[in-house]
Amino acid sequence: MSEIVGNSRERARRSAAASSRWRLPELAFWGCAVAAIFLLPSRHLLLNEIAIVGLFAMSIDLILGYAGIVSLGHAAFFGVGAYAAGLLAKSGYVEPASGLLFAGAIAATVGFSASFLVIRGSDLTRLMVTLGVALVFVEVANRFESVTGGVDGLLGISMGPILGLFEFDFGGTTAYCYSLCVLFVMFLIARRIVNSPFGTSLRALKENRMRAGAIGIPTAKRIVAVYSISAGFAGIAGALLAQTTAFVSLEVLDFARSADGLLILVIGGSGYLYGGIIGSIAFALMRDALSTLTPAYWLFWMGAILVALVVVGRERIVDCAKALSLRVRGQPK
Amino acid sequence: MLTIIFDGIAYGMLLFILAVGLSVTLGLMNFVNLAHGAFAMAGGYATVILMNAYGLPFLATLPFAFAFAAMIGLALERLLYRRMYRRSHLDQVLFSIGIVFMAVAATDYLMGSQQQIIHLPEWLRGRIEVAGVAIGAYRFFLVVVCGALVVALQWVLARTRFGSQLRAAVDDTRVARGLGIPTDLIFAATFATGSGLAGLGGALGAEILGLDPTFPLKFMLYFLIVVTVGGTATISGPFAAAILLGIADVAGKYYIPRLGAFVIYFFMLVVLLLRPNGLFVRSGAR
Known part of the structure; x- marks a missing residue:
């Protein structure tokens, strides 16, 4: 018996080590992201936005891709982070990196309190709750104009140099480098989380919550934990946006x-985990192309893309990509 | 005080008419249709166009609002929705959000982004006294119309052959199909009727709820609350939930205008904490 346990433990460790090993495409991916600093010097503002949105999507990936929670209101935490960072800077504390941690902590705390609603009820209730929580925050930000600036947004944020060393510039070069560093660090943390036993238990919970509970995974606690972490990630993404654009609006x-x-x-x-970042790049390119065609009706195309994606089948696209990558590497199917 | 309760009831009945189709869709096929508000909007705009461009009287436009929304519902159900029934909730959510976005943008393109105004006929304006309580004539009209619809719906569900087939299909689709009930047909008909009712609600509610291209997004949460709180198993569940929500919302906005918008969120929270599966859950319901 103990031999079997020892064996399976060894196997589990090995499989965890295998899944957390760095692969060549990953290194190439981050290499490209760094190279973009030099290769696309005029596009740093856009790249900065892509990195931020990528981080936000990654935060959703943590709850959706790993724990299987569909949220309609993750922007709540993005916004909380943005407002926290903006307000901190306005109150006179202008160092960005520690402001980021502060905003992330606030968003994670809010996420923690919200998670107790999320663990209740069915999928449908969860949709209602996540949507409702986000709307509450919109309403709060709208009502307390004296603090948030209401519809006008939070104006007059001025950030100090990052860690006292790097000043923000107009071209967005510092901003992109900063966001990229933060994205990379957050990615490392997320990668560590999902490859840990904790991450494995999340996946078990996504596959079948009842069975996961039956083999002794404390499902509610796991969801609370991952939801708070994901809220913290989203908050940091929001804070990045507030700091690099020096503006926060209800949007x-x-x-x-x-x-x-x-x-x-x-x-x-x-x-x-890469899905968010890759999607963010694709999204930015699509928006660029489509909004030059019909600027005001971008929303329509977004809707059309969503419908088309679902009708065609999301899995099929992923399968195509997988088959393609296998063929490129010259392996049989 | 009584006026507020009455207004709340009128508002709640309106919400019920808007959301009842969604509750049936959810119960029948377990399909999360966030685009339900889009059908309501279609009905509202049908009324606006018919009244302003063709000069039809308000009452005469209502059947068209119903028919228009029902037709769109039927077409979409046959073309797109039916493929989604067996998909995961995530797919359904994404799909219906896509539909909402398309509807919002298309309406914006066709009709402009401004609020649409409906000119009610003279006899529906002003106030009337009923048993010493001053109530808006239009609210009274709403309560009468929606009340009649509720009774009719309940009658159809409880007494007709179609109703019992529908209930059987909701309870257990597979067994119902095995018994020879054409669940597919029933579902299409129900979906169309639900959409039609939403359209009718949109037309009736244009005066109270306002009508602009963002309507489906603005009221998405209201529909979800009605359905989750009321449950999907009965008609009376969502009905009670809608009335409660209506009264809470109106009273909140009247008594504490500064925090009025929070009342419904608070309502949602309390219900969820006390009864996470909704107020009116039948035992054994899935």
């Missing part, structure tokens, strides 16, 4: 942002 809490996040994740594919 950070918008329903469209939550829906964007979901769409981005679905384009990139959920459950392997």
Whole structure:
């Protein structure tokens, strides 16, 4: 018996080590992201936005791709983070990196309190709760104009140099480097989380919550934990946006942002962490192309993409990509 | 005080008419249709166009609002929705959000983004006294119309052959199909009727709820609350939930205008904490 346990433990460790090993495409991916600093010097503002949105989508991936929770209101935490960072800077504390941690902590705390609603009820209730929580925050931000600036947004944020060393510039070069560093660090943390036993138990819970509970995984606690972590991630993404653009508006809490996040994740594919970032790149390119065609009706195309994606089948796209990558590597199917 | 309760009831009945189709869709096929508000909007715009461009009287436009929304519902159900029934909730959510976005943008393109105004006929404006309580004539009209619809719906569900087939299909689709009940047909008909009712609700509610292209997004949460709180198993569940929600919302906005918008969220929270599976859950319901 103990031999079997020891064996399976060894096997589990090996499989965990295998799944957390760095692969060549991953290194190439981050290499490209760094190279973009030099290769696309005029596009740093856009790249910065892609990195931020990518981080936001990654935060959704943590709950959707790993724990299977469909959220319609993740922008709530993005917005909380953005407002926290903006307000902190306005109150006179202008160092960005520690402001980021502060905003992330606030968002994670809010996520923690909200998670107790999320663990209750069915999928449908969860949709209602996540949507409702986001709307509460929109309403709060709208009502307390004296603090948040209401519809006008939070104006007059001025950030200090990052860690006292790097000043933000107009071209967005510092901003992109900063966001990329933060994205990478957050990615490392997320990668560590999902490859840990904790991450494995999340996946078990996604597959079948009742069975996961039956083999002794404390499902409610796991969901609370991952939801808080994911809220913290989203908060940091929001804080990045507030710091690099020096502006926060009600738009950070918008329903469209939550829906964007979901769409981005679905384009990139959920459950392997890169989906958010890849989707974010694809999304930015598509928006660029489509809004030059019909600027005002971008929403229509977004809807059409969503419908088409689902009708064609998300899995099929992922399968195509997989088959393609196998063929490129010259392996039989 | 009584006026507020009455207004709340009128508002709640309106919400019920808007959301009842969604509750049946959810119960019948376990399909999360966030685009339900889009059908309501279609009905509202049908009324606006018919009244403003063709000069039809308000009452005469209502059947068209119903028919228009029902037709769109039927077409979409046959073309797209039916493929989604067996998909995961995530797929359904994404799909219906996509439909909402398309509807919002298309309406914006066709009709402009401004609020649409409906000119009610003279006899529906102003106030009337009923048993010493001053109530808006239009609210009274709403209560009468929606009340009649509720009774009719309940009658159809409880007494007709179609109703019992529908209930059987909701309870257990597979067994119902095995017994020779054409569940597919029933579902299409129900979906169309639900959409039609939403359209009718949109037309009736244009005066109270306002009508602009973002309507489906604005009221998405209300529909979800009605359905989750009321449950999907009965007609009376969502009905009670809608009335409660209506009264809470109206009273909240009247008594504490500064925090009025929070009342429904608070309502949602309390219900969820006390009864996570909804107020009116039949035992054994899935």
